[in-house]
Each structure stands twice: as structure tokens, then as C-alpha cells.
Amino acid sequence: MQPNRNDREHSPSQALLTDAEALNAALADLVRVYQFRDRDRICCYDISVTQCYALEALADHGPMRSQTLAGLLLLDKSTTTRVIDALERKGYVERRTDEDDARAVSLRITSNGRSLYDTINRGLIAQQAELLADLDPQVRASVTDVIRRLAKAAEARFVSGVSVGTCAPSCDTTGCS
Template sequence: MPTLKARRPSQDPDLNLERDAIALHAALSNLVRVYQFRDRDQICCYDISVTQCYALETLVEQGPMRSKSLSDALKLDKSTTTRVVDALVRKDYVARLPDADDARAVSLKVTASGRRLYERINGALIAQQADLLRGLEPGVRAAATEVIRRLAKAAEARFVSGVSVGSCESACAAGSKSKTTCS
């Protein structure tokens, strides 16, 4: 990963953008890494995986849906989603019910115990966020949240449009020599 030297503004806007992109990449990489470990440590003590928790959260927030819609929301393939849902059904956190629009289809719905579990996990994670924000001024808290929201929305739009997914030909063309990243 490139390192940053003293951040002096340049007359070249592309150079400033490159420096800002490097700094953002480093900051987000660190934040995501910390949150992945935090989520794993916090969520797994409830006897579900992080992915199962994301599925539960999606069903709580968006309501009953078919497995295909859940796969799309989680950005998972169908077989992985099926395994995630199977585990949640076994633990009685999710139920498979006849779909209201198509009698041949099945809809996934959070059970009462699944909703209680989600509320416990979500409450604990929100309490951690409050601890993180406690020392920041209200304006800084609001601005940080808005920046993260905008970055997430822009990243999601790129993902949905296929810009940040698919083959890694552009990375390989840019000089990556690794067979594992460029095959």
C-alpha cells in the first residue's frame, strides 16, 4: 500500500485526488478490519454467524421476502443464502412460509425469537457506537455519519452497476502480477 508523505496541497487536482484516495483507502481499510473483528466477536457469542446476523437484519428491516431477494440484498449466491437461511430456520429465528403472491414460492420471515435476538445484538452494537461518538461534537458526529452514508451509497451504486465487481482484468492490466488475484 502506498504511503503518504506530508500532505501539502498541490496545484495538480489529480495529485490531490490521488493522495485523498490513498488516505481514504487506508482509513476505510482499517475501519472495516476493526468492525469485522468487532462484529465477529460481538455477534458470534449469540450462536449465529455474522452472515446469519446480516440476513436476520435484512429480514427485520425489509420484511418477509423470497430467498432470491435476500441473496440479492446480501450480495451472496443462492447456495450460500440457502445454507444461511437453513441455519436460521433450524435455530427458529426465521420461518419459511407460503408466499402471499405465488402459492408455489416460499417467503422468509423473521420469527418472534429471531426479532428478539436481532434487537439484543443491534442494541449492543448501537451502545458501542454511542461510546465511540461520545467524545465528538454534535456537528462532527452528524458530518461523519453523512460522509459514511454518502460513501456507502456511492460504493453500493458502483457495485450494483458492476463497476467494482466482475473480473479483475483492469487490476491485472494495471500491473498486478499475482495469479491468485488475476486468474
């Protein structure tokens, strides 16, 4: 069957907008489910999702200063300090003198923090395995690659300030909080 003239005349920008709308809806659904999954799976260990992200960063990247952790978590420094304070009180993170600068403080995951993070992570990975079990191995690899690329592109935009601020450029500032 031959495409009709209207189909051929759809501009690439309209097709891109249609795809962007579909992606936005799909990601909103995925993020919503994962936020609840993460909250339910992580909070039963008496830490918040953000605290778990901090443990993950310290487990994956090793000791670091608070400002570096704030950058990895995409949080401001005061919020990061509160997250670390809570983890330190629970014995999952410790502050030590920085090896490179005795005037600075470095954050480190403790053995209890590492154990907790590993337990949580194993549970989350088991859930992912269940989701992927029915997919063809090539599809699994492709899905993971696309999600990783989208996450990197979104993070680059966020870090560069494109999507940062109290309101989007097109937002009526009277409606923003």
C-alpha cells in the same frame, strides 16, 4: 505564507489520488476493526455475522423471497440459501408460502429471531454511542452522513458490476484465485 509554485501546480487528479489513498487506508483500518468487533459481538450468540445481516434485512424490510435477500446481502443465491438454512434450523427464520404467489416461498424472521437481532443491535448501538460521546453533535452528524454516502456509492458501483468479478481489470489473472 504564500504557497510555493509546486503546491499550486499539483493537479486536482493528484490531490484526488492522495485523498483516495488516505481514504482507502482509513476504511481498511475501520473495516478491520469492525469485522473483529462484529465477529466477537455477534458470534457469541451462535450466529455468524452474515446470518446477523440476514436477520437485520428481514427485520428492517419484512418478509421477502430468497433472491431479494441475496440482493440485499450482496451474496449469490446458494450462499444465501445456506445462511437461511442455518437460521431456520436455529428457529430464527421461517419459510412460508408467499402471499403474492402460492408457488413461491417467502422468508420471515421469527419472534425469536427478532428478539435475538434486537439484543445484538442494542449492544452494537451502545458501542457506537461510546465512540461518538466525545464528538461534537455536528461532527457526529457529518461523519454519519459521509459514511452513509460512501456506502451508497460503493454499493451502486458493486451492484452495477464495476467492482465485481474474479479480478480487477488491472489484475494479472495468473495471480488471482
